[in-house]
Amino acid sequence: METGSRKGWENYIRRVRPYVPGEQPKDKSIVKLNTNENPFPPSPKVQRLLNNLDAEIFRLYPDPAMELLVEELAKFYGVGKEHVFVGVGSDDVLSMAFLTFFNSGKPVLFPDITYSFYPVWCELYKIPYETQPLDENFRISVGDYYKENGGVIIANPNAPTSIYEDLDVIEDIVAHNRDSVVIIDEAYVDYGGESAIPLTGRYENLLVVQTFSKSRSMAGMRIGYAIGSEKLIKALNDVKYSFNSYTLNQVAILAGAEEVRDRDYFYERIEKVIKLREYAEERLEKLGFDFPKSSANFLFATHKSVHAKELYEVLRSNKIFVRYFNLPRIDNYLRISIGTRQQMDKLFDFLESYLSGRDN
Ligand SMILES: *Cc1c(COP(=O)(O)O)cnc(C)c1O
Numbered sequence: 001m002e003t004g005s006r007k008g009w010e011n012y013i014r015r016v017r018p019y020v021p022g023e024q025p026k027d028k029s030i031v032k033l034n035t036n037e038n039p040f041p042p043s044p045k046v047q048r049l050l051n052n053l054d055a056e057i058f059r060l061y062p063d064p065a066m067e068l069l070v071e072e073l074a075k076f077y078g079v080g081k082e083h084v085f086v087g088v089g090s091d092d093v094l095s096m097a098f099l100t101f102f103n104s105g106k107p108v109l110f111p112d113i114t115y116s117f118y119p120v121w122c123e124l125y126k127i128p129y130e131t132q133p134l135d136e137n138f139r140i141s142v143g144d145y146y147k148e149n150g151g152v153i154i155a156n157p158n159a160p161t162s163i164y165e166d167l168d169v170i171e172d173i174v175a176h177n178r179d180s181v182v183i184i185d186e187a188y189v190d191y192g193g194e195s196a197i198p199l200t201g202r203y204e205n206l207l208v209v210q211t212f213s214k215s216r217s218m219a220g221m222r223i224g225y226a227i228g229s230e231k232l233i234k235a236l237n238d239v240k241y242s243f244n245s246y247t248l249n250q251v252a253i254l255a256g257a258e259e260v261r262d263r264d265y266f267y268e269r270i271e272k273v274i275k276l277r278e279y280a281e282e283r284l285e286k287l288g289f290d291f292p293k294s295s296a297n298f299l300f301a302t303h304k305s306v307h308a309k310e311l312y313e314v315l316r317s318n319k320i321f322v323r324y325f326n327l328p329r330i331d332n333y334l335r336i337s338i339g340t341r342q343q344m345d346k347l348f349d350f351l352e353s354y355l356s357g358r359d360n
Contacts (some may be wrong), residue, residue, distance in 0.1 A: 019120040022323055031346050033337040034321040036159075036188075036298050038217035039276075040269050040340075043262035046218075046255050057250045064245040072257040073225055077197055083227055085236045086256075088247050090187060090211035090224030093236075094153075095121050097207060097226065100239045101181035102127045106150030113138060113330055115159050115185060134158075138292060140165050145173045152177055155185040157193050157295040160325060160335040164193040164295035171196075174203045181232065183207045190215035190270055191277070192295030197227050204229040214297055215270055216259055223248065223256045273297050277338045283348040284336075287355060297338045300330075306355065308332045314354060320347050 022035035041047070066086045074081040087093035098121040102108050107130040110118050122129040132144035138161040145152055152173060157164040174182045174196075184196045186208055196208050207228040213219035226236065240247060248256070259266075277294060284291060284301055291301040302308060312324035312334060323335040336347070 014124070016120065016124050019117045023321060025321065027319070029319060031320040031339065031343045033339050033343060033347065034323045034335075035219075036214055036296070036335075036337045037219045038214060038269070038273065038297070039338065039343065040217055040272060042217045042255070043259050043265045045262050045265075046258050049255055049258045050251070053251065053254075057254075060250075062246055062248060062250045062253055064241070066248050066253050069223070069248070069253045069256045069260070072260040073227075076260050076263070077227060079197070079200075079227060080230075082230045083200065083233055085226040085228075085233045085240075086248060087224050087226075087240070088252075089213060089219075089222040090185065090209050091117060092222075092247065093209050093224040093226050094118075094183070094185060095124075096236055096239055096243070097181075097183055097209065098122065098127060098153075099125055100235050101183075101207075101232075102151040104150040104180075106148060108151040108153065109145055109147075109149045110153045111140060111158065113158070113161060113327075115155050115187075116325075116327075118153055134161075138163055140169060140173075142169055142172050142176075146176050149177065149180055151180045151183070153183040153185060155187065156196070157186075157188045157191070159187065159296070160298070160300055160323065160330065160333070161292060162188075162294035162296040162298055162300045163292050164189075167194050167196060167199070171199055171203075174199065174206050178203075178205055181205050181207060183209060186210045187214055188296035188298075191274060191297050200228050204231060207232050212256060212259065215273075216266065217269065218256070218259060221252050221255055223252055273338050276341060276344060279341070280336070280338060280344055280348075283344070287348065287351050299336045299338070300333050301336060302333045303355075306358065308334050311351070311354075315347070315350065318350055320350060322347075 069086055070081050070084045073084050087096060107128040108122060109130055109132055112131040112133045119129060135141055156170060170184060182205055186195055189195050200206050200208055207226050209226045212221060212223035280299055288304045289301040291299045308324060315322055
């Protein structure tokens, strides 16, 4: 059967508007501040492990339970290993969680300004959703999450705003939603927030999701994880095993475990990024930018007189990449990842000369 020029089978394709990830330019001379990666490398112990790897390990399937990594994460967070789920980046973990928990047919709730992957998964899995407006300061109004729903997902700190909501706010939302699964996406929590992980001991319906991509410097390795009650973790694993038993590869399991073991290095690296964030705040302020207090490894900045789109474009043509979202309410903001001192200086020195030349 044909309808117009469309073949029959073409009518039955699952049509989705995909999430558009930030660019990964090949040109190494580009100052890349557009995807919130860590400017510093993984633990030297990870490097040592990779130097000593034998390709023989690829002959066998990896451990489907990823025990080595699960146990290391369980130890790090002080929970039992039955409370830890691991996946191929937190995008994989979150997507699996949407598929596993958001099946009531009622709308899933999340803020109108947040990680733009959430509506994409809802559309992919045909999950109804309803966005809740953040207030004029991009803060959550907890009352918006008291209504009947099929689940809640909150990024804390939020992206792209960088704002952290107090744990009391999170607990309030969880406590008002005992009949739904509440997911807290903590991709940036290590940069200044307090994790909701301790609350998972008291709330069976709370799932906390984190990633190796930001504070653990391993975006390219693709590791994410969730911590929650035994019931939630078991449900996630049942779906995982119905989908693909072997999600993480041998190297990711080994390198991930090694990274988690090196605690001192992890905390030192976070401190370095926070110091650079403070430096970035200082310079941005001098340049006439305004931004909310960041608890993440990026700043969400708007300039008092020059539009963000103009700045994004001029930066881009000068090989400085930041993220710009042409979306309602945030189209006059730039999301600037915290880079090395050298990268930050290139950005700010450029802005300084561009803005002063423009004023004249
Ligand atoms: C970066 C990010 C993720 C995804 O990270 P992965 O690389 O897939 O682990 C998830 N949520 C938010 C809010 C992020 O910023």
